[in-house]
Amino acid sequence: MTDITNIVDRIALGLAGALFMLGIVVLGIVELLDGAPFGAAPTTNEAGEIVATPMVDPTIRTGLVLAGLAVLALWGLYKVVTPYAEAATARRETATAE
């Protein structure tokens, strides 16, 4: 069972979730409210010319999502270098018994 009870775990998971939601949902709503194009790519005419661009640069939105993934990746590395949850649990139980 993965131990996700300490402050580092909570901050990492909270921050990653917030970055995901900001990049995908919050800025998605902003894009909707701004009107067409509702997607995250420019609209082109038949000649291929750009006739409308999204309000929020997709680079910013994808960047926020990738930042969320990066936070999760760093958290994963943190879990690898810190004691395994079972060992930590065992230590806590020993300490309590003492």
Add this chain to the structure above:
Amino acid sequence: MSTKAANPLAGEFELELDGPLTAYWIALLRVVTGWWFFHAGVTKLIEDGLAFTYGPMYMQQMTGTVLGPIPVWMGNNLAWLIAPGVPLFETLIGLALIAGALTRLAALGGVFFMVLFWIGNGGFGHGLVNGDFMGLLLFMTVLVLGAGRYYGLDAIIEKTTLVEQNPKLRYILG
């Protein structure tokens, strides 16, 4: 007793992670995701062998993305790795997921591939959440759930003495 009465999904449709329906679905999700990548990789191997030259070309065209100059640099300088690596790793990632062996490590590789496809294809005409992103989420889900433990070889591998003595190996198994 009161819990069961309040939860109409208890019993055979128990949604706990060790419940039969959940285990069945996680295993199915893992195998289908694995087949997706295995098929993509093995067909490249059949058609181009270890010389998938489109891989480096694809990376060289990834300009103006949030990844900056990294993909272009990779396309220009790591062609020796990308050309054989794309079909080979896609195939191996797929096989690992199908068998449920080294599942989390393989899923991490899948996430890496899907980040590049999601950003590189840039099919954002209907929003950021597209098929590529769904693929990325599938690999993340397999990774987070440790899907290899459900009817996969990792369920057996994790019971070996090696893993018992080195529990951190579960971070790449499971």
